[in-house]
Amino acid sequence: MLLGIDVGGTHTDAAVIDSSGVVASFKAKTDHKNLLNSINQALQGVTSGIDKTKITNINLSTTLSTNAIIEDRIEKTGLFISAGPGINPQSYSIGDCTFIIDGSIDHRGNIVKPLNREEIEKGIDECRRKGVKVFAAVSKFSTRNKEQEVEMTGLINNDSDFISMGHSLSGQLSFPRRVATAYYNSAVWRIYNDFTNSVEQSLADLGIKAPVNILKADGGTMPLNMSRQFPVESILSGPSASIMGIISLCDITEDSVILDIGGTTTDIAIFASGSPLIESNGVKLGGIPTLVRALQNKSIGIGGDSEIIVSGKEVTVGPVRRGPCIADGGETAALVDALNYKGVISYGHRDKSIAGIKKLASNSKLFAGRIADEAIKYAVNKVKDEITNLLLEINQKPVYTIHEMLEGKKIKPERIYLIGGPAGALAKAIAGNIKAIVPENYQIANAIGAALARTTIEAELFADTSTGRMIMPSLGIERQIEKKYSLREAEEDAAAGLSEYLMAHGVDVEKDEIDIMQASSFRMIDSFYSSGDDIRVRCQIKPGVTMKLYS
Amino acid sequence: MLTAKNRTGLIFFPAYDWAISATHPEREERLLYTQDQLIEEGVFDIEGIFEMKPDIATETDVMRSHFCFPDVKKVTTESHMISAGGAIRGARAYLNGEVDRAFALVRPPGHHAMKSVHGNRGFCNINNEAVMVEYIREHSNIRRIAIVDTDCHHGDGTQDIFWHDRDVLFISIHQDGRTLYPGSGHLREMGGPSAKGRTINIPLPPSTSEEGFLFAINEMVLPILHDFKPELIINSAGQDNHYTDPITNMNFTAGGYAMLNDRLNPHISVLEGGYSIQGALPYINLGIVLAMAGIDYSHVKEPDYNAERLAQDPAITDYITSLRKPVLENYFGPHADYDRPPDGEFATRTKNINYDTDGIQETQQEYMMMCRKCRGVLMIESHSSVNPLSAGIEIPVDACWRCRRKGASLLKEAVKSGKFQTIQLIDRPEKNYERFSL
Numbered sequence: 001m002l003l004g005i006d007v008g009g010t011h012t013d014a015a016v017i018d019s020s021g022v023v024a025s026f027k028a029k030t031d032h033k034n035l036l037n038s039i040n041q042a043l044q045g046v047t048s049g050i051d052k053t054k055i056t057n058i059n060l061s062t063t064l065s066t067n068a069i070i071e072d073r074i075e076k077t078g079l080f081i082s083a084g085p086g087i088n089p090q091s092y093s094i095g096d097c098t099f100i101i102d103g104s105i106d107h108r109g110n111i112v113k114p115l116n117r118e119e120i121e122k123g124i125d126e127c128r129r130k131g132v133k134v135f136a137a138v139s140k141f142s143t144r145n146k147e148q149e150v151e152m153t154g155l156i157n158n159d160s161d162f163i164s165m166g167h168s169l170s171g172q173l174s175f176p177r178r179v180a181t182a183y184y185n186s187a188v189w190r191i192y193n194d195f196t197n198s199v200e201q202s203l204a205d206l207g208i209k210a211p212v213n214i215l216k217a218d219g220g221t222m223p224l225n226m227s228r229q230f231p232v233e234s235i236l237s238g239p240s241a242s243i244m245g246i247i248s249l250c251d252i253t254e255d256s257v258i259l260d261i262g263g264t265t266t267d268i269a270i271f272a273s274g275s276p277l278i279e280s281n282g283v284k285l286g287g288i289p290t291l292v293r294a295l296q297n298k299s300i301g302i303g304g305d306s307e308i309i310v311s312g313k314e315v316t317v318g319p320v321r322r323g324p325c326i327a328d329g330g331e332t333a334a335l336v337d338a339l340n341y342k343g344v345i346s347y348g349h350r351d352k353s354i355a356g357i358k359k360l361a362s363n364s365k366l367f368a369g370r371i372a373d374e375a376i377k378y379a380v381n382k383v384k385d386e387i388t389n390l391l392l393e394i395n396q397k398p399v400y401t402i403h404e405m406l407e408g409k410k411i412k413p414e415r416i417y418l419i420g421g422p423a424g425a426l427a428k429a430i431a432g433n434i435k436a437i438v439p440e441n442y443q444i445a446n447a448i449g450a451a452l453a454r455t456t457i458e459a460e461l462f463a464d465t466s467t468g469r470m471i472m473p474s475l476g477i478e479r480q481i482e483k484k485y486s487l488r489e490a491e492e493d494a495a496a497g498l499s500e501y502l503m504a505h506g507v508d509v510e511k512d513e514i515d516i517m518q519a520s521s522f523r524m525i526d527s528f529y530s531s532g533d534d535i536r537v538r539c540q541i542k543p544g545v546t547m548k549l550y551s
Numbered sequence: 552m553l554t555a556k557n558r559t560g561l562i563f564f565p566a567y568d569w570a571i572s573a574t575h576p577e578r579e580e581r582l583l584y585t586q587d588q589l590i591e592e593g594v595f596d597i598e599g600i601f602e603m604k605p606d607i608a609t610e611t612d613v614m615r616s617h618f619c620f621p622d623v624k625k626v627t628t629e630s631h632m633i634s635a636g637g638a639i640r641g642a643r644a645y646l647n648g649e650v651d652r653a654f655a656l657v658r659p660p661g662h663h664a665m666k667s668v669h670g671n672r673g674f675c676n677i678n679n680e681a682v683m684v685e686y687i688r689e690h691s692n693i694r695r696i697a698i699v700d701t702d703c704h705h706g707d708g709t710q711d712i713f714w715h716d717r718d719v720l721f722i723s724i725h726q727d728g729r730t731l732y733p734g735s736g737h738l739r740e741m742g743g744p745s746a747k748g749r750t751i752n753i754p755l756p757p758s759t760s761e762e763g764f765l766f767a768i769n770e771m772v773l774p775i776l777h778d779f780k781p782e783l784i785i786n787s788a789g790q791d792n793h794y795t796d797p798i799t800n801m802n803f804t805a806g807g808y809a810m811l812n813d814r815l816n817p818h819i820s821v822l823e824g825g826y827s828i829q830g831a832l833p834y835i836n837l838g839i840v841l842a843m844a845g846i847d848y849s850h851v852k853e854p855d856y857n858a859e860r861l862a863q864d865p866a867i868t869d870y871i872t873s874l875r876k877p878v879l880e881n882y883f884g885p886h887a888d889y890d891r892p893p894d895g896e897f898a899t900r901t902k903n904i905n906y907d908t909d910g911i912q913e914t915q916q917e918y919m920m921m922c923r924k925c926r927g928v929l930m931i932e933s934h935s936s937v938n939p940l941s942a943g944i945e946i947p948v949d950a951c952w953r954c955r956r957k958g959a960s961l962l963k964e965a966v967k968s969g970k971f972q973t974i975q976l977i978d979r980p981e982k983n984y985e986r987f988s989l
Contacts, residue, residue, distance in 0.1 A: 086591075112855075396604050400565050
């Protein structure tokens with residue numbers, strides 16, 4: 001049996017699933033001051049009637065790191081960066097403990113200028129005085145050569161509880177994103193590890209011995225042990241839990257739009273030929289771009305509890321939520337109340353919804369019916385516009401080869417899948433001519449998605465046959481290669497590197513699960529003669545579910 | 552987070568699957584390391600910098616500025632249409648107000664492509680800037696345009712296309728033609744009989760450094776631009792003046808390019824040459840992008856930058872200083888041609904054009920009607936080692952009625968004569984771009 005828990009903004013959902021389907025589910029209120037409490041409640045609730053020893057795997061999606069960062073409850077972190085020439089490195093500093101260290105590496109991974117050790121020592125001294133115990137060390141182009149990050153780490157080591165090195169978090173380029181990712185990884189390290197310790201304790205107390213995995217924003221999981229080194233990878237996993245839920249609940253094979261209509265927001269995701277699109281660079285957290293991989297997902301301020309605002313003859317909805325809708329005992333008329341008024345749904349205290357809309361009407365020049373109609377229309381159009389914009393953005397994404405420019409596939413959704421409270425009520429209006437599908441069990445799609453998500457990982461390989469070096473920075477692989485090293489060997493090495501790495505963390509990988517996303521080889525020319533090949537491979541284990549629940 | 556002062560559009564199209572030949576300098580990975588550098592610097596994440604997908608130029612876009620023999624398809628590949636489309640995308644983003652500045656980092660380049668095209672010369676088939684300029688004039692009221700070409704090679708193609716155009720000021724700063732391909736771009740080349748002083752050449756000696764380039768910009772280009780008052784400034788941003796470029800002999804730097812761009816302050820830049828793809832392009836392109844966006848570029852330096860080694864020889868400084876007077880005279884007081892024909896008659900010139908890349912020889916006779924009211928109707932007769940005698944007739948933008956009628960009658964006669972394999976018509980007032988063949 002598989003257990004999934006999703007700690008969301010309002011609810012903490014849990015589900016237990018076996019080969020016959022959902023065995024048990026439980027919904028607890030999320031207590032933001034004590035997430036562990038919410039998890040314990042959900043755990044106890046969902047396992048109360050089942051044999052706990054039969055649970056074979058636990059996947060947990062939690063907002064802990066996300067909230068810690070957004071609410072600025074993070075630990076003071078010493079950030080050491082060596083940037084070399086380029087954009088003014090001062091613009092990359094985060095917090096008040098950033099130290100810019102002289103030294104540089106070029107885009108080929110050559111060390112151009114050695115690190116200034118004095119500057120590092122000075123930084124360490126200052127951190128010591130300030131009592132800083134966690135650090136991040138990042139150098140520009142460290143994904144091509146990790147030496148300077150390793151050197152900085154070596155010097156800091158004695159004074160630190162934890163250090164994040166940029167290259168170990170991702171093999172992708174983008175120095176500012178690497179800086180932010182490493183910084184936040186260290187800044188949430190302690191709070192995250194304390195939390196996971198408590199979770200493990202709770203499970204032990206409950207007598208659950210199954211291995212625990214943590215959900216990531218890319219719709220996959222990582223083993224709990226691994227996550228202790230990479231806590232930043234646990235951010236923004238919420239939307240992906242729902243998306244993975246839909247994958248297991250519906251047989252999606254074509255280009256599709258996925259809508260998760262919640263209380264405060266509607267999350268939009270796009271599928272291409274049945275697979276969720278992945279954000280190409282990494283997710284933004286509170287406006288800050290990171291290298292954390294995520295499913296492409298756009299959140300807009302329209303949800304069931306979004307406030308209806310009447311101003312003159314104009315009726316708008318959201319983006320503000322002032323507590324629950326009137327039908328749920330709230331004070332402010334919201335989208336759900338408009339749907340209740342029109343009789344599209346009958347939810348909670350419908351009579352109170354009707355009274356609420358009538359009260360709005362009495363304070364305006366519009367009839368109650370008109371207000372409800374306009375509110376629904378506004379919400380529907382807003383969602384539709386955002387879908388159109390998102391598709392436009394995706395279809396206009398730059399490409400870099402003539403082939404892609406001419407043959408590039410455009411996404412044209414043929415279906416819309418909707419989940420969340422008001423999903424059924426709005427399905428037809430939003431979908432228009434496109435086929436709308438509202439799966440069963442959608443209320444706990446997030447917990448189902450969490451339970452069934454599989455391990456994912458992504459890694460880059462970079463090889464230069466002129467210098468005879470191959471590296472896979474995020475996996476810590478680096479070795480000599482021969483002059484005749486080929487793209488094919490590189491692809492094989494990348495796949496092998498990936499599976500061995502996961503194996504070492506206790507995850508078995510089938511060879512055919514590894515997907516080569518990009519593979520390129522450029523002949524490098526020096527003064528009209530070939531000097532070697534520049535080989536790059538990017539591979540991944542795609543997000544997927546261990547089991548499909550549709551028949 | 553960094554924010555750009557100017558909203559800047561980057562049209563980045565490296566064409567990773569296209570090259571002239573296996574070891575040619577204009578090859579697949581020319582922009583690979585530039586992309587690495589721009590991504591690693593986080594340029595595409597800067598607020599106010601937008602990456603844009605190029606348009607694909609249409610045959611009409613090309614036929615607006617070129618006579619292609621025998622036709623557009625035969626002398627271009629998809630790569631050229633996308634590269635020109637990249638420049639068009641930049642122009643479009645500027646015209647519709649999406650951005651304040653645009654930089655088309657596209658390849659293949661275009662500034663050696665002339666009015667008539669039989670094939671590839673100097674790595675270029677069609678002229679990206681010219682195609683863009685005609686797109687702008689067709690889709691907006693912008694008329695006065697300045698193109699400043701800072702590629703190390705003389706922009707002979709762009710010069711040829713706008714030779715007779717008094718609304719387009721073309722300035723080329725390059726390594727002296729006596730020492731480098733294509734061999735032209737001398738001081739005395741200063742525009743056709745009706746557009747004297749609208750072509751300005753600044754030939755710099757080999758080993759010119761930052762000091763010399765910035766002197767040319769400050770003391771020659773800027774005063775001329777100040778007087779011309781263009782509505783739009785375009786920079787043909789070639790990057791082969793760099794001290795590491797393998798096929799030129801200059802000593803310019805990445806920081807220098809950024810400064811140059813900052814002072815020139817072009818609305819749209821289009822990448823041209825530049826073949827030091829590891830040691831120069833990543834840094835120059837970064838410098839230009841930052842300068843255009845209005846972000847501090849003072850930390851942009853090549854890893855092997857050495858100010859002392861790149862200091863300019865005093866003799867070179869003296870020589871460049873001495874260029875100032877004749878260059879400014881060419882613009883402010885150009886002498887009219889002594890043999891300039893009267894109004895309504897044709898000025899003629901004969902050109903022999905060498906297509907080095909494709910090994911084609913073209914012989915061309917050009918007839919330009921002198922007109923007081925407009926730019927005048929143009930006709931060329933051209934044959935080459937790959938095409939029999941062909942003709943091109945152009946009725947220019949905003950042509951007067953007499954020139955429009957003249958163009959129509961020239962076309963009629965040309966078709967009737969039966970001596971041209973292909974006739975290309977550019978009729979800008981009617982927006983009619985047609986090809987007639989035997």
